[in-house]
Amino acid sequence: MKKAGAVDDVPPSEVLPGSLIEVRPGERVPLDGVVTGGFSVLDTSAMTGESLPVEAGSGSPVLAGYINGQGVLEVRTERDWRHSALARVQEQVEAASGRKSPLEGRLSSFSRIYTPLVISIAALVFLLYPLVTSGSWADGLFRALVLLVISCPCALVLSIPLGFFAGIGRAARQGILLKGSNYLDALRKVKTVVFDKTGTLTEGVFSVDEVLPRDGVSPEELLYWAAHAELSASHPLGRSIVKAYEGTLFPDRVAELVEVTGGGVSARVEGRPVLVGKKSFLQEAGVRTEEGEDHGVTVYAALDGILLGCLRLSDRVKPGAERAVRKLRELGVSNLVMLTGDSSSAGTEVGLKLGMDEVFCGLMPAGKLEHVRRLRPETGLLAFVGDGMNDAPSLAAADIGIAMGGVGSDTALQAADVVVMKGDPLAVPLGMMLSQATERIIVQNIVLILGVKILVMVLGILGLAGMWAAVMADVGVCLLAVGNSMRIFRVKLDM
Incomplete structure (x- = not known):
């Protein structure tokens, strides 16, 4: 902060509106304000997504989060830290995270029915067996105990987490980190995918297209x-x-x-x-x-x-971006949208090249957040893919927020539910394919476990299956479920 001709380093929270601050080359603008002296080129991509550096001279407005590229700038602050653009982004992240609807677990509703049901059946076997067959109460008790051992829900309880843990492990091998099994389950339900441009679909690095x-x-x-x-x-x-x-x-x-x-x-x-x-x-x-x-x-x-x-x-499109868009359509995604803070000409050119359904340009973080909420589909889920600080509110508000970890800001990584470590857009359809494969394996586990248990239950009630068969029906299907879940590591994903 400049005061009486001297420059002192002070925390942004202590700078009042109307103060003069000096921003040197390579430094991040700490507060919103207006340039009163100097001329420079600013990297605004963290806040606006604009890939091309923006010139700033006397009278130019600047926002907290911009990076000064070359010259020394003198800025008169207009807002304190709590009301700066950067602080508002953090507030929007917190508010959007609070609105995210929870994804209910699959097993809880089933277990509320299954456990009382099998206990009731075992009690009926114990009470009715002597009355119906004129057998002994001891024989009825034995058959009821066999039924209880067979119906032990351990294998069912393990089958779903095992499938998800294996799916999360396979995703991690592919460089896709998921912050919970519910997000792996939700990926297969995505019907709308919204992309940021700079750093997500493009590399943020200019290349010479025409000489x-x-x-x-x-x-x-x-x-x-x-x-x-x-x-x-x-x-x-x-x-x-x-x-x-x-x-x-x-x-x-x-x-x-x-x-x-x-x-x-x-x-x-x-x-x-x-x-x-x-x-x-x-x-x-x-x-x-x-x-x-x-x-x-x-x-x-x-x-x-x-x-x-x-x-x-032009800003170079990432090598996997076009293939990612094609694969998403094959997987049933009905709406592909690009939101960017970049100029209309640059954004539209990339959108047309990739075959996006809609392109919205010149958006600040609040504008992106508004579009994400408006684009939420009536059926299915919405995924937002971004990398910058300006994408953090949208990442938090989407049903599934996917951050490009290789180039993403810390704020974006914190707000996201899924992190793509290599920053490759192809990881989005790959994650959806892993979600579908995991779902198939979990369904197979449930059908296998319930099929074996029901068969041995009937045999146990008829007296054709003893305690050894009950133990095998319980422990054996657990081992089968483990082996079946591990198949996810050998599943071939056609990209």
């Missing part, structure tokens, strides 16, 4: 001059251009590098002046550029004051 040189200039030549000019630049677009150049780079050929924040770079490469940056940056330097509106992220390059051409960049 568009002017007549007489080769693509390799355009990339050569642009990559060398950006060789020491700190802007993420510059690093993407350098990475796109496949030839040999010569740092000793670059001199007089000047990086203009929010504009571009100028440098001398092999002693010749090179400009790389926005159209307006080159125009201010006297370079004639083509008229017309740019589509997406476009970077221009000029050599000796003459335009060489332009490069078009």
Whole structure:
């Protein structure tokens, strides 16, 4: 905080509205406010999902959670910590978590019927056997005890948890961590999947999609001059251009590098002046550029004051994203939606490429949360897949919140029910397939256990099964259920 010309480090909770604070390069903006001095480029993806860095100068509003990229900013705070955007996200997470409907266990309702039923049957066998067959009371008591041993619910009680524990273990091997067996069970019921964009479906890293040189200039030549000019630049677009150049780079050929924040770079490469940056940056330097509106992220390059051409960049879609969308449709998901804080052009382009049913752009955390609540299906469940701090309220509000653990923020990981450690979108349909496989194994366990028990019960009542058969019907089916549950580790999942 700045006070009387000096800068002191104080906790955000002690800073009052109207105070001046200084945000240095690489630091996170601690409080909401307005820039009063300096110019920089901000990484706003944690709060808005915007993949492209945003310029901030005098008069620009900033929110707590933004990361300062380059210059030093002086910010006048508008709200205290309790009312900042970051604090509101945490409040929305807590409120959304409280509204999540509990998923009732399968076994509890069945056990309330099963246990009294078998005890009543055993009592009837003891009381009616001597009266119906003229046998002894001792023989009736023995058959009732055999029936009780056979009907012991241990195998039934174990069958469902065993299936879920095995399913959770298989999911963990695939890099999918579930915070409870109820979420593994719920995945198979998902009918609507809502995705965040940046960091979830895309890598959040820009790549050069098109190299568009002017007549007489080769693509390799355009990339050569642009990559060398950006060789020491700190802007993420510059690093993407350098990475796109496949030839040999010569740092000793670059001199007089000047990086203009929010504009571009100028440098001398092999002693010749090179400009790389926005159209307006080159125009201010006297370079004639083509008229017309740019589509997406476009970077221009000029050599000796003459335009060489332009490069078009975009946020790279993750390799497994398209396959994940196709597989989700095969699994019966009826509605696929993308919510992003990114610009309309960038968000719509990714949504069309992946075949989303709906795309909503320019959303803040509260906007995403509102859409998640509105999109909840009448039948089935809704899963939200995200990674950033701005996704945390939506992750908590969804029936199943799935966080990308490899790139996700701590807030998102805490709010989620399922964590995908590798950050691969393919883990979403994989989790649903594991849920379906686990369900099949649990049903098999129940049918097997009840079938064997009912058969031996009838034999016991008729006097054809003794105590050894009762013990085998109890302990033996437990072992069978364990073996059947372990099959989940050998189930092949066709992706």
